Amino acid sequence: MKKISLYITLTIGALISLFPFYWAFIGATNESGKLFSKQLSFVPGTKLIENVTNLDESIGIGRVLFNSLFVSLTYTIFSLLICTMAAYAFAKFEFKGRDTIFAIFLLSMMIPYHATVIPLFKMMATFGWLNTYKALILPNLAYPFAIFLMRQNMLAFPNALIEAARIDGAGEWRIFFRIVLPSMKPALAATAIFLFMYQWNSFLWPLIAVSSTDMYTFPVALSSLFGLSRIDYGQVMAGVTLATVPIIVFFLSLQRHFISGMLGSAVK
Amino acid sequence: MVEVNSMTPKVEGHTKMKKHVWKKKIVPYIFIAPSVILFSIFMLYPIGYSFVMSFQTSAGGEMTFNGLENYKRLFNDDIFLKALKNTFIILAVQVPMMLFLALILAVLLHSSLLKWKAMFRVSFFLPAVTSLVAYSIIFSIMLMNDGLMNQLLEWIGISSIPWLSHPFWAKVSLILAMTWRWVGYNMVIYLAALQNISEDLYEAASIDGASKVRQFFSITIPQLKPVILFTAILSTIGTLQLFDEPYTLTKGGPSDETLTIGMYLYQTGFRYFDFGYASTIAYVIVVLIAILSFIQFKVSGDER
Numbered sequence: 001m002k003k004i005s006l007y008i009t010l011t012i013g014a015l016i017s018l019f020p021f022y023w024a025f026i027g028a029t030n031e032s033g034k035l036f037s038k039q040l041s042f043v044p045g046t047k048l049i050e051n052v053t054n055l056d057e058s059i060g061i062g063r064v065l066f067n068s069l070f071v072s073l074t075y076t077i078f079s080l081l082i083c084t085m086a087a088y089a090f091a092k093f094e095f096k097g098r099d100t101i102f103a104i105f106l107l108s109m110m111i112p113y114h115a116t117v118i119p120l121f122k123m124m125a126t127f128g129w130l131n132t133y134k135a136l137i138l139p140n141l142a143y144p145f146a147i148f149l150m151r152q153n154m155l156a157f158p159n160a161l162i163e164a165a166r167i168d169g170a171g172e173w174r175i176f177f178r179i180v181l182p183s184m185k186p187a188l189a190a191t192a193i194f195l196f197m198y199q200w201n202s203f204l205w206p207l208i209a210v211s212s213t214d215m216y217t218f219p220v221a222l223s224s225l226f227g228l229s230r231i232d233y234g235q236v237m238a239g240v241t242l243a244t245v246p247i248i249v250f251f252l253s254l255q256r257h258f259i260s261g262m263l264g265s266a267v268k
Numbered sequence: 269m270v271e272v273n274s275m276t277p278k279v280e281g282h283t284k285m286k287k288h289v290w291k292k293k294i295v296p297y298i299f300i301a302p303s304v305i306l307f308s309i310f311m312l313y314p315i316g317y318s319f320v321m322s323f324q325t326s327a328g329g330e331m332t333f334n335g336l337e338n339y340k341r342l343f344n345d346d347i348f349l350k351a352l353k354n355t356f357i358i359l360a361v362q363v364p365m366m367l368f369l370a371l372i373l374a375v376l377l378h379s380s381l382l383k384w385k386a387m388f389r390v391s392f393f394l395p396a397v398t399s400l401v402a403y404s405i406i407f408s409i410m411l412m413n414d415g416l417m418n419q420l421l422e423w424i425g426i427s428s429i430p431w432l433s434h435p436f437w438a439k440v441s442l443i444l445a446m447t448w449r450w451v452g453y454n455m456v457i458y459l460a461a462l463q464n465i466s467e468d469l470y471e472a473a474s475i476d477g478a479s480k481v482r483q484f485f486s487i488t489i490p491q492l493k494p495v496i497l498f499t500a501i502l503s504t505i506g507t508l509q510l511f512d513e514p515y516t517l518t519k520g521g522p523s524d525e526t527l528t529i530g531m532y533l534y535q536t537g538f539r540y541f542d543f544g545y546a547s548t549i550a551y552v553i554v555v556l557i558a559i560l561s562f563i564q565f566k567v568s569g570d571e572r
Contacts (some may be wrong), residue, residue: 010376014391017452020406021394023416027409028310036414040423086303093296101304108311111558112509114533115434115550118321118543120315142307172295201399203512208538219401223516232407240402251397255390 016228021244022196029051029239032170035233051238058235059221061242068218068243069134072199078188079141080188086142087150088176092162097171102151105144114202135209136217143198146191153187177262193250218243272538321547332542338548348549349403351532354439355508358528362443363503367496374458375488389459392452400449404516407445408432411517436524438518442526445517454499461495462488493530497568501561508553508560529553 007023022042030045055061089095090102121130129135157180165175168220181188203219210216216224222239225231251258289366325334342348395403408418411431418428431441463489473483489496511530514520520527529549537546 006376006382007377010373010382010388011281013373014388016448017391017395020403020410021398024402024406025327031420035409035416036412036419038419040416040419061328074295082302082306088301089296093299095293095296098296105303105307108307108315109313110561111311112505112530112550112553112557114511115318115529115547115554116311116314118537118550119317120310121538122317122543123314131350138306139310142311144302144307150406158549160362172298176299197397201401203399203401204534208534209462217400219512222399222405223401226408226516237409240405242396243402247397247399248397251394252390254394 002183008110016261017186021248024237024240028241030234032232035237046266047234048238051232051234052242054232055238055242057207058225058232059216059239061171063214064216064218064221065242067133068200069246070215071133072196074133075137075141075199076192076195079143079146080136080192081090081148083139083143083172084150084181084184084188085176086147087154088180090147091151091154092157092159092180093250095214105147109144109148117205117208120205124209131210131212131215133215134208139205140198143195149191149194150184150187153184157183186257189254193254196250197247270297272551273449307428308542316546318550321544321557322551324544324547325439326542334498334544336438341545341550342548347524347527348529348532351527352552354524354526354529355510355530356445357439358446359507360447360502363500363507365443366451367454367499367503369488370454370499371458373451374455374462375484377455378459378462389456394452394461395449395457396453398449400512403449404445404513405450407441412442432518435522438522442513442519443511443515444486444509444530446510446513449513450503454503456497457495458492461492465491479505493568500564504564505557508557 023035026042026044028051029048030041031047031050034041034045052061090098116139123134124130161179162175165179170179201219202217203223205224206217206220208244210220212223213221218239222243225239226236302469321331322338323333323335324331325337326332367457373392376382377385377392382388402502412418413428413430416433417431421428431437469487469491470483473487478486510528511528512532514526514528514531515534516525520531529552533549533553536542537551
């Protein structure tokens with residue numbers, strides 16, 4: 001009896017969690033007014049293609065999708081490399097200033113992003129980098145949380161292996177790329193998902209740094225569409241669905257790593 | 269002797285030795301260099317510059333110092349005070365409610381007899397991967413006057429609720445939406461921590477006749493205290509910066525009733541281009557985070 005009520009509670013919770021996604025899909029496949037009509041319909045309609053075509057005319061899906069993908073992927077690759085390198089030094093080397101620098105990185109996580117946004121905007125304007133990919137990718141490449149996550153995972157890597165490789169005459173880069181990194185795959189996957197999601201969903205900074213429509217990322221494009229005085233809800237929901245499906249697929253295919261990698265470091 | 273520098277193999281032993289020591293020292297700095305350089309340019313420098321700007325005004329066209337004027341202006345700025353109040357109401361209601369809900373879900377999911385654990389876990393976590401803009405749009409559409417929520421309410425015989433256009437309900441909407449987005453995220457953090465609590469504790473408690481509810485309050489919560497503190501601080505930081513949701517869901521309205529400090533900063537900085545005053549607002553957020561984190565540390569430490 002107790003068990004049944006547990007299942008019922010959890011199922012209701014799961015339905016609440018999943019329903020808004022389904023509602024977005026319903027919206028994406030019906031005409032605009034259907035979401036507000038008296039005859040509630042919970043079945044997918046047939047207007048998906050029409051809505052997507054209209055959306056494409058409004059925001060240019062190809063361009064927006066390319067911007068979001070290009071920025072997120074480039075960012076993820078470089079940030080992962082840079083942060084993992086730093087994490088390796090923090091975890092496996094003794095050097096002057098190590099703890100201080102690491103503490104500064106950690107403390108900066110408490111600083112709200114807002115405190116950097118205005119100077120960053122001025123800086124980008126001075127460099128002439130507003131409305132460029134550089135402005136979107138560069139600012140958060142050195143991401144403290146990613147450094148922290150990788151460092152925690154690297155602490156457990158045996159020092160003896162590194163020493164042995166050094167005695168065998170392996171260079172430091174070789175040790176890092178050929179010996180340490182291959183054993184860090186789950187942690188790297190988790191950090192990569194984290195970085196990708198962060199960049200894919202990022203809104204405030206792209207909203208500020210980019211003003212021409214051909215540089216819009218998905219969240220900025222959706223927001224601009226939703227800010228119009230006459231809103232075509234079918235289009236908007238199609239856009240929401242298109243922006244959400246890739247990240248869900250990406251997450252589901254790697255979720256084992258993500259949850260274990262996040263957890264591996266959070267609790268240690 | 270280990271061959272350390274293949275580029276200059278002909279140097280004599282002594283210099284080689286020196287080079288080896290020097291190289292060993294420099295290696296970690298090379299590894300952290302990209303991060304430190306980028307971090308200094310795009311994080312440390314802006315943080316410092318923002319602090320300087322918080323004492324400046326751009327009223328005369330160029331940035332000039334005006335001492336504490338910006339800070340004085342803040343305390344007489346009704347819109348700012350309203351934004352501050354709104355942010356704190358959301359913080360005080362949403363964060364405890366969400367964390368408690370996350371904790372309960374984590375405990376329910378942790379129970380060992382449960383089937384389909386992974387499926388439930390993914391379902392609850394899925395909202396946390398979606399973009400803040402996307403989910404805010406979905407909620408906004410569901411909560412509109414003739415939207416899904418009100419139609420369901422009418423269907424069960426309750427009169428519709430002005431979710432987005434009433435001062436009280438707009439805050440409720442924001443809180444509900446944020447809770448939906450973040451419960452699963454915190455639940456996963458708790459789930460991990462729960463795995464580190466020894467089963468023996470619960471067994472001993474069961475033998476002593478402690479009920480499940482009793483065990484939750486006298487074993488689970490005390491054992492999870494450090495993690496609860498961690499999530500409380502993370503959520504506090506997140507809420508004080510709240511921007512995407514009110515910007516999309518309620519647009520700060522009705523009449524600034526859901527305007528947050530983060531939104532006010534954006535408006536000041538990028539609609540009125542008053543960079544000095546916007547930086548002052550940013551630093552108020554910094555100070556608030558510092559104070560609240562300190563209090564949370566203190567409170568959780570003293571109870572121990």
